[in-house]
Amino acid sequence: MYKKILRPLLFQIDPEKVHHLTFDLVRFFFKIPGISLLFKLLYRVKDKRLERKVFGITFPNPVGLAAGFDKDARLFNELSCMGFGFVEIGTLTPKPQPGNDKPRLFRLREDEAIINRMGFNNEGVEAAVARLKNRKEKVIIGGNIGKNKVTSNEDAVKDYEYSFEVLFDYVDYFVVNVSSPNTPNLRALQDKEPLTQLLRTLKERNLKKSSPKPILLKIAPDLTNEQLDDVISILKEVKIEGIIATNTTISRSGLKTEQAVIDDIGTLGGLSGKPLHKRSVEVVEYLVQKSGNTFPVIAVGGIHSAEDAMDMFRAGAALVQLYTGFIYEGPALVSSINKKLLKEK
Numbered sequence: 001m002y003k004k005i006l007r008p009l010l011f012q013i014d015p016e017k018v019h020h021l022t023f024d025l026v027r028f029f030f031k032i033p034g035i036s037l038l039f040k041l042l043y044r045v046k047d048k049r050l051e052r053k054v055f056g057i058t059f060p061n062p063v064g065l066a067a068g069f070d071k072d073a074r075l076f077n078e079l080s081c082m083g084f085g086f087v088e089i090g091t092l093t094p095k096p097q098p099g100n101d102k103p104r105l106f107r108l109r110e111d112e113a114i115i116n117r118m119g120f121n122n123e124g125v126e127a128a129v130a131r132l133k134n135r136k137e138k139v140i141i142g143g144n145i146g147k148n149k150v151t152s153n154e155d156a157v158k159d160y161e162y163s164f165e166v167l168f169d170y171v172d173y174f175v176v177n178v179s180s181p182n183t184p185n186l187r188a189l190q191d192k193e194p195l196t197q198l199l200r201t202l203k204e205r206n207l208k209k210s211s212p213k214p215i216l217l218k219i220a221p222d223l224t225n226e227q228l229d230d231v232i233s234i235l236k237e238v239k240i241e242g243i244i245a246t247n248t249t250i251s252r253s254g255l256k257t258e259q260a261v262i263d264d265i266g267t268l269g270g271l272s273g274k275p276l277h278k279r280s281v282e283v284v285e286y287l288v289q290k291s292g293n294t295f296p297v298i299a300v301g302g303i304h305s306a307e308d309a310m311d312m313f314r315a316g317a318a319l320v321q322l323y324t325g326f327i328y329e330g331p332a333l334v335s336s337i338n339k340k341l342l343k344e345k
Contacts (some may be wrong), residue, residue, distance in 0.1 A: 002330030080139035090144030167292030277302025288316030
C-alpha cells in the first residue's frame with residue numbers, strides 16, 4: 001500500500017513539507033485506539049533468534065532507524081511500532097538552531113536517493129529530553145549529538161559535553177556526529193588530534209557515571225583508508241564502544257539523475273540512498289577486517305532491500321540502520337529484513 005498509493009501522493013509534495021506532514025498524520029492516526037497494535041502486527045517480527053547483544057545492550061532485532069529522521073524525538077514511540085529494534089534521535093545540539101536556508105532537501109527519484117543540507121536543524125537538546133520523558137514503548141533510543149553552527153571547532157568539545165550530560169538519563173547509547181557535511185568545518189573534527197581529544201573527554205565523563213553508556217562515533221564515507229586507519233587507532237586508544245558507518249557523502253559520481261538537475265541543486269549537501277550502498281559496504285568491511293573485529297560496526301547507507309542489509313551483515317556489521325530506504329520503501333522494509341535474517345538462520 002505504501003509504495004503503490006501513499007508514496008506517489010507524498011512524493012508530489014516538497015520533501016521537507018511532506019516530512020512534517022507525515023509526522024502530523026502519524027501522530028494523529030496513532031491516537032486512534034488499536035492503530036499501534038495493528039502496526040505491530042503488520043511490521044514487528046518477534047523472534048528470539050533476531051536478538052543481538054551489542055556493546056552491552058540487547059536489541060530485540062538488528063534493524064534500527066538512523067539519526068536525521070526523528071531529530072527532535074517527536075515520533076520515537078510510533079516508530080517503534082513499525083518493527084524497528086532501536087531508534088536513533090538527533091542530531092541534537094545544545095541550543096536550538098534553524099539550520100541552513102531552504103530549499104535544503106531534494107529527492108533524486110531516478111537514483112532512489114536524497115540530497116540534504118539541513119544543517120543540524122533542531123529544537124535543542126532540552127526540548128528532546130522533555131519528549132523522551134514520555135517514552136511509552138520499550139524502545140532502545142540512541143542519542144546523536146553535534147555542535148551548534150556558531151560554536152567554533154576550538155570550543156566544540158563543550159557542546160558535545162553539554163548534550164551528553166543533558167541526555168544521559170534518557171538514552172541508551174550515544175553517537176558522536178563529526179561527519180555531517182552540512183555544518184561548516186565540522187568534518188575537520190574527524191582529524192586525528194581533535195577527534196582523539198573529543199572522544200577522550202566524553203569517555204572520561206562517561207566513566208564517572210555509576211552506569212556508563214556506550215559511545216559510538218559516526219564517520220563519513222569519504223574518508224581514505226589512511227584516515228580509517230586513524231579512526232581504528234583512536235577507537236583502540238580511547239576505548240569507545242563502536243562506529244556507525246556511514247554518514248552521507250559529498251560525492252555525486254555515478255548518478256542517473258540528469259547533470260543539469262544536480263547542477264541546479266548545487267554542490268552543498270550530503271547524498272544518501274542507493275548510490276551510497278557500495279561505498280558503505282566497503283567502509284564497513286574495511287573497518288571490521290582491519291580492526292580484527294575488535295569493536296562493533298553499525299552499518300547505514302543505501303539499504304533499500306533485505307539483500308542490501310545482508311550485504312552489510314556479510315561485511316561484518318553487528319546492526320544496520322535505515323533512513324533513505326525507509327522513505328522510499330516504507331515500514332515493510334524493516335519486517336522484510338528481519339524475515340530474511342530468519343530464513344538465513
